[in-house]
Amino acid sequence: MYEYKYDAETGGIILTDTTSLVSKEPRPVYAQELDYLGVDDYLIYEKQQDVPYMWAEAARYIYKGEVIFNTKGGSLYEKPTLEFAMKEENGEKVRVIPNGTVLEKIDISAMVEANRDSLAIIEQITVKKIYDVYKRRQKSLDCFHVAFSGGKDSIVLLELVKKALPRSSYMVVFGDTKMEFPDTYELVDIVEKQCKEEGINFYRAASHFEPEESWRLFGPPSRVLRWCCTVHKAAPQTLKIREVLGKNDYVGMDFVGVRAHESATRATYDEENFGKKQKGQYSHNPILEWTSAEIWLYIFSHNLPINNTYKKGNSRAGCLFCPMGGGKSDSFRYLCYKNEIDKYTDIIRDTIADKNINTYITNGGWIERKNGRDIIGNETKYTEEIIGDNLVITIKNPSTDWHEWIKTLGEVSFEYDVEQISNGFRITVPKQYDKSSECKLFKQVFHKAAYCVKCGVCEANCRNGCISFKDGLVITNCLHCKQCHNIDDGCLAYHSMQLPKNGGRVMKSINTFADHAPKIEWIQNFFEKGNEFFTDNTLGPMQISMFKRFLSDAKLAEKNKTTQFYDVVTRLGWESEEAWGLILVQLAYQNPQIKWYIDNMPINETFPRQYLEDKLVEAEISPKDAKSILKAFKRLTEIPLGYVINFGITENSGRQISSLRRCKSTLSSKLVLLYALYRYAEACEGYYQFNLSTLMDVAIDSVGISPVKIFGFERDELEAMLRGLSAKYNDFIDADFTHDLEKIALRDYHTSADVLDLF
Template structure:
């Protein structure tokens, strides 16, 4: 928020309103002796093992009394970085930064900064606190629904506003902003949450919130994702003790998925930049599941979360609003008191308030989060591997163990796969473990026909999500009737050992219905009970732990549990293997040699197919699970099968 220059005399920094030639482009962070030891600088420099920081760093360029003394280049999970000393940094005798002077020199600017944040929190709290809203809102009118309905009619963004007389109304968002109206993102907030991650930003936000909101009127929630480095868990306990001494009635909660994170690595494959399942499964879903338990109604409560997101952290986050609704869930309002703060200002606040600091920062981490991440830097992985090997090695071992599935045999190639971060680019499902479960779409017109092999969950249970169903049973055939929106559709399910063949009659033109049916089939086939879809349910009708169940009395068929992912299922999205579906443009989803999955065309495939072409791909074959996509692709390339389905092509029939 403020400009930053060096305070060379005191080896500090100065916050200022004015921009000059000496203004720093990158906000500096304090550097502690632990980071210097990790870099091996105790061989070159003399410095005390002090609690106070010793110098500053802008990215990986180190400054002492405003002079560049060292730059660290390269380095990764296996290799140390190269240290490049300047003339000023070849022999140094470092003295600790005088924190009293540092804080005194920035006292005025930090006062303005923190009080603006305190005022923001107070304004949001007073605007959204339940008692204040309940006294003024007309309970017979859902203003949020009115705004959404008006948006659909006019194609213009509408907002709920709070008038000076404390009544509510709706008006175009642009007009509301021009008039400076109080915009209400949710008129039914039931809880205030301070989200705590163990990092410096959430530490500051928690302290700010505790100075404004009564301690019995908000909760602190820490998400243990299973990726935590030890200092993060330790700082949570320290912070809990610190605030409990001041506010005995302040409630702390810890959310955690019911499964260990490596369980999901085994099933879904490692997370990647293409498949970012870990945040939703290990952090978001357990958090909202916990909120549902705390609320005690079985429904997702409407909550306002104060979080430590800052614009400086990434280009993507810089596009966020300071307060926003429905970032991940429609019932959540996210408020970001320190959105415009720099990292330097964050550290100054921690020093001034004498708050606990995560040990990870003392070791050189710029951001403290997961021990391994598709977006983590080489620098972060280097520090974590050096200081907290037990936290990262299980994941690295999992990646290395699965490289053989990718055709890597040489140890050097496997090591490079990890070192260069190639695992972060995963887009397919070769390293996932479906345990032979598989979905094949046989046809989509005129009848929709699909085969589920070794489905993980009950297909009929998931079909309840689509609408009311009536069924009758005749031996291994289930006949059913589905009420989907305003239509009635008939289906049959034939069960043979571990296979189920489902047919919906004459729905070739029902594109939306087919899309939802496919999502249901994906969920029934691949569900690993990850919790992600459960927290999308607004009424509490859906439960996925320990098994999937749907309370048909509560389900309103909103399809939120289906529409939150392209395939309606995190597992199905992550494995992303070709299942015989063709894109609308009739181009194949897979291309190149990889589409054959290392299987060559086999003579018995062809002979078996022509002896039994009608139901060959419905399970009446000797193909293994991973052979089926290869066989389909070979047959289509050879023009034995149509591109759009699994029927014999006209060329062969001729």
């Protein structure tokens, strides 16, 4: 709710009276995390775990109000490195915090006392929200429950609900994915005991699957195939509450501890919604506007139990080995919970057919899985094809009876024929129905029949209690609401394990230039001739085709005609720094190959060619295309993208590229930065307010691409450029770095196109 600043005297955080629009999500740092980072080689501190020493914001570590070091890199098997902050002293660069400094613990009691009044206001506002929604919905709903995860937000949420509501008016449900941090279970035991002593009903909800079983049935989860959230969390919670209430069609209110400051996506959440978290259920987000600073202050002020995983450097306490993680967080987790994580990496090794399985795991190949192509022993159980005038669906080795699943549709309006074949059956449908919405549901019946593993999701979706797996699949008294079809492809197992529909081994490539990335003479000729270039050039058919793709993605030409952006570039001078800064921004958003370089080659890190080839192949790029993509990088460094703004360099061994490196840009144009910021905001669906730490954190998963990720700006450099923009173009941007706010606000009545007019 409120902005905050660091207090040098207590080492803590002080809330201000200004409303927070953005937050850097600070978290306390304890001795165990410092030990892991190797800080004890430089600084002295007591090895205790009760009181934190400093705060961290992503990669920045703040002690008594000053950034003393940053971390860089880090992966599952690799520790992040330390970069100590420097300052000018007597004409020399020295560390902000000298070697041998004795660290003092944060004065928790003084910090709490300094924030007592602000915390009381925040508590009163939130408790009233909870009570008001309870009174408003009390007579119309069957239950209220707190979604408890064992993390910092849910421990605060539970305390607030306790203050707002009678003990008997709600229940607490811990959604046990069975993949939680070991420390989470210790905290849940504590909270469960407290609830029972206070007369609050506490329940644990878990899937009947063990993760070792589900990961093999569905394949390892990935960022695209997140079956795990539904199978291991949402569905079990719904089924548990039904069991408690004895009512299949209950309608309840779920108090959830999500916060807008956690991500750009969550910033768009409403305080109350229906059916977004769980189908047919209300959700209320009482602490949506809280910052992590307020969460931690509340925990310290009320002496609430802390999940020890936070003391080990983990910023979140969700699933232990999650495809949404990566980087430094994986590094901390592996150090602290090696044996537990090895169980999951062993499953990946056992289930994935990849000759470079170690690289596949460490480079995050499993995180990018999009289908069941590389699952060992995965058979195609469902296929469809057009033969003559018919759509023909073939099912082999079905796991459940299609006669039961077809009940969910009621009457089917078109004729179909089912024929028994060896180990399955074949369905024939007139092809004119193939693209109809009814046929889509019809196909899903057979997805379910072929792949169903009895995960419980269809059962949880059916609020009428018509689906049961107690004695095998039985569907009775179906009302044809089709909620059991409201699942990806009708069946999560099919969705996760299906093979590419074209039967091929390789997904569509990001290889947009083939072996014909642009050359400097092509670019020079294009800018000299303009529109005439398209009818007067010496390029071969493949060369002109690939070059047109480059020009289109750079927004310099469209349909054999130059664009307004081309006019801007020619006005600036086609070899100027500003021109190529703007072109790179366009390519970052428009060209998947350029975006791959930006996403996978952090600034100033050198990568062996073979490492990047392996990474591309793991992302389902053919070996041939992988080689072309890396050759194209070398070609791009030889045009103004490379020699004007320093996009990257390669090292060669003979004629072969040996290593590649994306470099910090030499760009100094403030207006290019402003253009990049507006493109970033527009890509983030109009998220026009953010902070410097958000821009500096290149690990954030976002549709918008931070200018720091594109150009490699240093923090001080970026801050200076932002100050300059704010002073000269205040009608476009307001950057405030006073009182440690680091607030950046773009004027939402302007667009990126308006910024181009400034050139």
